[in-house]
Amino acid sequence: xxxxxxxxxxxxxxxxxxxxxxxxxxxxxxxxxxxxxxxxxxxxxxxxxxxxxxxxxxxxxxxxxxxxxxxxxxxxxxxxxxxxxxxxxxxxxxxxxxxxxxxxxxxxxxxxxxxxxxxxx
Amino acid sequence: xxxxxxxxxxxxxxxxxxxxxxxxxxxxxxxxxxxxxxxxxxxxxxxxxxxxxxxxxxxxxxxxxxxxxxxxxxxxxxxxxxxxxxxxxxxxxxxxxxxxxxxxxxxxxxxxxxxxxxxxxxxxxxxxxxxxxxxxxxxxxxxxxxxxxxxxxxxxxxxxxxxxxxxxxxxxxxxxxxxxxxxxxxxxxxxxxxxxxxxxxxxxxxxxxxxxxxxxxxxxxxxxxxxxxxxxxxxxxxxxxxxxxxxxxxxxxxxxxxxxxxxxxxxxxxxxxxxxxxxxxxxxxxxxxxxxxxxxxxxxxxxxxxxxxxxxxxxxxxxxxxxxxxxxxxxxxxxxxxxxxxxxxxxxxxxxxxxxxxxxxxxxxxxxxxxxxxxxxxxxxxxxxxxxxxxxxxxxxxxxxxxxxxxxxxxxxxxxxxxxxxxxxxxxxx
Numbered sequence: 041x042x043x044x045x046x047x048x049x050x051x052x053x054x055x056x057x058x059x060x061x062x063x064x065x066x067x068x069x070x071x072x073x074x075x076x077x078x079x080x081x082x083x084x085x086x087x088x089x090x091x092x093x094x095x096x097x098x099x100x101x102x103x104x105x106x107x108x109x110x111x112x113x114x115x116x117x118x119x120x121x122x123x124x125x126x127x128x129x130x131x132x133x134x135x136x137x138x139x140x141x142x143x144x145x146x147x148x149x150x151x152x153x154x155x156x157x158x159x160x161x
Numbered sequence: 162x163x164x165x166x167x168x169x170x171x172x173x174x175x176x177x178x179x180x181x182x183x184x185x186x187x188x189x190x191x192x193x194x195x196x197x198x199x200x201x202x203x204x205x206x207x208x209x210x211x212x213x214x215x216x217x218x219x220x221x222x223x224x225x226x227x228x229x230x231x232x233x234x235x236x237x238x239x240x241x242x243x244x245x246x247x248x249x250x251x252x253x254x255x256x257x258x259x260x261x262x263x264x265x266x267x268x269x270x271x272x273x274x275x276x277x278x279x280x281x282x283x284x285x286x287x288x289x290x291x292x293x294x295x296x297x298x299x300x301x302x303x304x305x306x307x308x309x310x311x312x313x314x315x316x317x318x319x320x321x322x323x324x325x326x327x328x329x330x331x332x333x334x335x336x337x338x339x340x341x342x343x344x345x346x347x348x349x350x351x352x353x354x355x356x357x358x359x360x361x362x363x364x365x366x367x368x369x370x371x372x373x374x375x376x377x378x379x380x381x382x383x384x385x386x387x388x389x390x391x392x393x394x395x396x397x398x399x400x401x402x403x404x405x406x407x408x409x410x411x412x413x414x415x416x417x418x419x420x421x422x423x424x425x426x427x428x429x430x431x432x433x434x435x436x437x438x439x440x441x442x443x444x445x446x447x448x449x450x451x452x453x454x455x456x457x458x459x460x461x462x463x464x465x466x467x468x469x470x471x472x473x474x475x476x477x478x479x480x481x482x483x484x485x486x487x488x489x490x491x492x493x494x495x496x497x498x499x500x501x502x503x504x505x506x507x508x509x510x511x512x513x514x515x516x517x518x519x520x521x522x523x524x525x526x527x528x529x530x531x532x533x534x535x536x537x538x539x540x541x542x543x544x545x546x547x548x549x550x551x552x553x554x555x556x557x558x559x560x561x562x563x564x565x566x567x568x569x570x571x572x573x574x575x576x577x578x579x580x581x582x583x584x585x586x587x588x589x590x591x
Contacts, residue, residue, distance in 0.1 A: 061388075065557045070548050074524040083211070083507045084528040087500055087585040091210075095587070098580050126573055130544035130560040131530060155591070160214050160260070 067136040078146030081139055093147050094155040105152025111144040189261065193220045194517055197279055197289035199269040199455060201225030204295030204487030204502035206256055207589050212510040213260040219517065222287060223256065224279065226268040230590070234499055235582040236323035237357060240331050241364040243537065249323055251590040272459045274480045291482055291513050294461065294468075295502065296453030297322070298353055298488040304449035305346065305431075306423035313448075317426060321353070321447050333443045334365055340375040341442035344431060346421040349383040351467075352450045353488045353497040356533040356541070358382075359393045361445075363535045366401050366409050379441070380412045381433060382419040383449075389533060389541050391564045396535040399566060421446065450497070452489040467491035472554045474512045474522065475505055484509045494556045495547055501529045503589060525549050532578035540574030 085093055085103060093103025103111070117123035118132035119140070132140070151158060196212055198205045201223050209223050229250050238244045253264045268282040278286045300319065302308050313319050316333070318326035334343050343365060347358040362378050369376040387393075394412075397403030401410045413419035418435030425432075430440040451457075451466045461468045461479055468485045469478045470492060477483040486509055487502035495501050504527040515522035529545035546558040562574060 062560045063556060063558060064560065065555075067557070070550060070557070073548070073550060076524045076526045080508065080511060080523060081526060084504055084526065084530075086588045087503065088530065088581055090584050091214075091588050091591070095584050098584055099576065100580050100584060126562070126570065127530070127542050127544065127577065130542075130558070131528075134528075134544075134546040134558045155587075161217055 064133070067134055067139070071136060075142070076139060078142035078144075081135070081143045082146040085143075091155045092150050092158065094150065094153065094158060096154045102152070103147040104150040104155075104158075106144075106147050108144045108148040111147055112140055115140040115143070189218070189220050193218050194290045195220040195222065195288065196291050196293065196513060197221075197287055198223045198293045198295065199279065200295040200297060200453070200487075201227070201230055201253060201256075201264070202295060202297050202487065202502070203499040203589050204297075204506050205293065206230070206253070207503040207506035208293045208295065208486070208510055209256055209262045210260050210589065211507045212513065213262065215510055215514045216517065220263070221261070222263045222265055222289075223253070224265045224267055224269045224281060224287070225253070226266065226282075228252070228266060231323040231327075232586050232590075233323045233354070234585060235579075236327055237361045237364050238534075239323070239327050240334070240361065241368040241537075243364075246323070246328060251586060253590075255591050269455055270458065272480075272483070274483070277482060289482070291484065291516070293506075293509060293513075294456065294459075294477070294483060294485045294489070295487040295506070296455040296489055298450040298497065299453050299457075300448035301451050302448055305421055305446055307426065308424045308446055308448065312424070312426055313446075317424070317444055317446060319447055320445065330443075330445060334445075335368065335372070337373070337376065337442040339373055340377075341373065342376070342440075343378045343443040343445065344421075344439060344441040345378065345380045346431065346444070346446040347380055347382040347384065347387070347419075348447045348449050349415075351497055352447070354499075355388045355496060356393075358447055359387060359389065360533050360535065362410055363393065363396065366397075367536055370401065370409065374409075376409070378410045379439070380410065380419075381421050381431070381439070382412060382414050383421070385414045385416045388543070389535075389561060392539075392541050392561070393535055395564050395566065396539050400536065450488070456485065456489050461485055465491065472552070473525070473549055475509050476512075484512070492554060495527070495554060496529060496545070498529055498531055499589075500531050500585070501527060501547075503585075504528060527554075532574070532581045534575060534578050538568065538575060539571045540576070540578040542574060542577060 088100045089103045096102045115132045118128040121129050198208050209221050229252050232249045236249050239246050256262045257264050269279050270282050271280040278288050318329045320326040320330040362380055397410050402408045418433045420434040421431045422434050423432045430438050432438050452462050452468050456462050456468050461477055468490045470485055470490050475484050475486050477485050486505040488497040508525045512522045527547040531543050533541045542562045544560045548555050548557045
């Protein structure tokens, strides 16, 4: 199993300094599973970017209210390692392009306001 | 008792009450469905908050015996004076006021699955439609012969739940004699926050290097290796002479006899699996973990060390109206972290909403994008993604930040780690 994963990894990425214990399965493996909604995907981002991506007073950029196309471009650039970062390349490559688009729909629908000023629903 | 709109107006005035409540005042009718949550840690509190964000009308009750919660992530830095325990402490004020959650200061003791009620230490019976159980882990003290809960609360703190024991451990190691020895016994997997024993050793070493430079830290490990090992060893070599005769930090893996099997509190010594006796000035045994006591008392563990769950929705295998999340579950291959507990909580809230409204819950995905530190100038990140696939939880990805000593990158990772500690805490409690 691990060897197959590693092979997948070498075929698809082929760059980066991987630790011996690193694992990466391309997201296409899950393409036939039911879709994960933009909200379920997006709520995974809150530990760094705040509830609903609405932290506006930290160095992590807010995602709430981000323009849909900007979000998609950024995430695809992270995913394809066009734009090098410390963390986001590894985060973005877990998602299919469709999942990135669903997250973009979710975050672009949220007002660009700090969480404190947002309504709950 | 539920905080009513009138209570809030009394407390804050009318406009503040509306703003604080954020939900319709007619929301909590007695006939509204009732979600009861056991445990006000990361998992339980995240469930309450994210459930309210999904539905304005559901009644939510959180049962937690403590008025305040000491946040564990970041608490190792209490040991080198970077943060105070007070800074790590949060209240349930927002959960109560903004999210309209009835926080009951009491200890849940039993579940009546047929009557769908939870009994508390004060003798209340609280009826639920859905119950979410998130008690956190408990410890197997006697896995190390001679160790006990009483010793942990005395001169041998484990300090593995941030609180008074964290302060006690700090006092002990900062007050030890010149050239004293600290023994940290690191547990076998699984346990909460896998890098934390090594982070703890690093922060202690940082303080000792300045105040007690001939002191030693000996990590006796019940594992043959550990997460971020190349990172920690690289940093320790650079800063603490790791691997030399003058090393401030020494690590002994399980394969080299690192497993601690007994403690003698009178001679302040531990014995390893190889029969070696090691005397120390401070002994910090991080115990073997198991599911929380409430999970054992209510039969949720089904005779096992951890709570078996349905991997799709974290429903208990004992009863379909009971969900179990966080460190107390057997959710392999997930690790035990607050980050995962919070993401399990959000997903369980979605599942409960779906059941309430008769809709499809959708499909899950959980990340564990965590941070750790080796010093105030060296941070690390890990990016984990878990999918539900073919009836199981599958680890799609786990990637650690690369090992290097580029001071710019490492300083930036520290900034990320600190940022994460703040935003994560706010995501759960604000």
